Amino acid sequence: MRADAQRNYARLLAVAEEEIALNGADASLEQIARVAGVGSGTVRRHFPNRHALLAAVFRDRVENLCAHARERVGRPDTRAALLEWLSAVTTSAATIRGLAMALNRDKAADAEHGHCATTQLAEAGEPLVRQAAEVLAPGVTITDLIALITGIALATEDHPDPAAEANRLLGLAVTGLSPLDGRIRRPEPASGAS
Amino acid sequence: MRADAQRNYARLLAVAEEEIALNGADASLEQIARVAGVGSGTVRRHFPNRHALLAAVFRDRVENLCAHARERVGRPDTRAALLEWLSAVTTSAATIRGLAMALNRDKAADAEHGHCATTQLAEAGEPLVRQAAEVLAPGVTITDLIALITGIALATEDHPDPAAEANRLLGLAVTGLSPLDGRIRRPEPASGAS
DNA sequence: TGCTAAACGGCGGGGGTCTCCGTATCGTAC
């Protein structure tokens, strides 16, 4: 890769990050080119489509989350290990503008490209789910959890405090919105009352 | 309202519904105008912005859901009443293309316009939540439930069977992904096994 | 220092949104 290409690539990545933080996942590519001081063709050469740009911008963040997951595998308290990681993912997805949408989108383009962000996250988180299977509701997969998290992040996008709200909703989903179900009982059957 | 205006309004609504079903919430307004056989100005006169169009297109659906909620108020099994309604909302949000996104977007523009779809839904569903408070996790509000549902619907948008998947995720969130929490216990501690 | 492949920039086509205004049409009053 030529030196000027490297420069432009780095510069574009930095500008894109800012621009996406400012205007969300569908920030203007032209605008990014303009701010970076390069032609629009250069953007498209480095990143053939928006998906590629998003993937590149969020790569580090996603890898951090993956690492975060890996270092939690094998912990004695499997439930806490999983929940902490889920909370971390939720916080990132809710805080970093555009990340949730990026994750949501590439689920669609997942089949073709192979190693998208969601797949990476899923692979990294799967061991945590497996080792916590005992304390998980039957049928829960890592894919479900990621879907739920990205959904929550999308839904809390324009909340005053997205991270807090998203984590609160995640907590509710984890312990159950209405856990009573025959299989699972409430703490006190509360004799009588309405 | 003049007769031709009424005709165009109805026609636009019908075309918009199809077009949104086909291309999602950000279907082209120009395209809608073209298919309806009117000028683009006419679209923008009847619906100043995309939000207004979406609101109009989904008005009936949302009102149905509201009615659905109202007729469930007062039922003996408050939990079932609420859960059935939540499931109905989830199915609609997941099935009707663009609805989830519309619900998600107008939460933002809610403050200014006053009576958006989400507010309507919230007002209609609130009694169901109140009367089921006993069997709900503490702190759960109707707003939370709607946020969660729209999130789930957004996240399952491009699944082969969105309604089924969305309802499954909703079910998991209702009974709890990992209900064990001190307050709530699992059915069988499952002696041994993997 | 010269050459070549790689990277650059920006033009042109297609499409979308939004505003505005001249014109056609409806509904009514006579």
Next chain:
DNA sequence: GTACGATACGGAGACCCCCGCCGTTTAGCA
């Protein structure tokens, strides 16, 4: 039945964006 005013219509124009393409510049090597 006609004439008129209000109302709605249609589309042109300005602006932005995405995308593909190609002539030109430049980095890196011999």
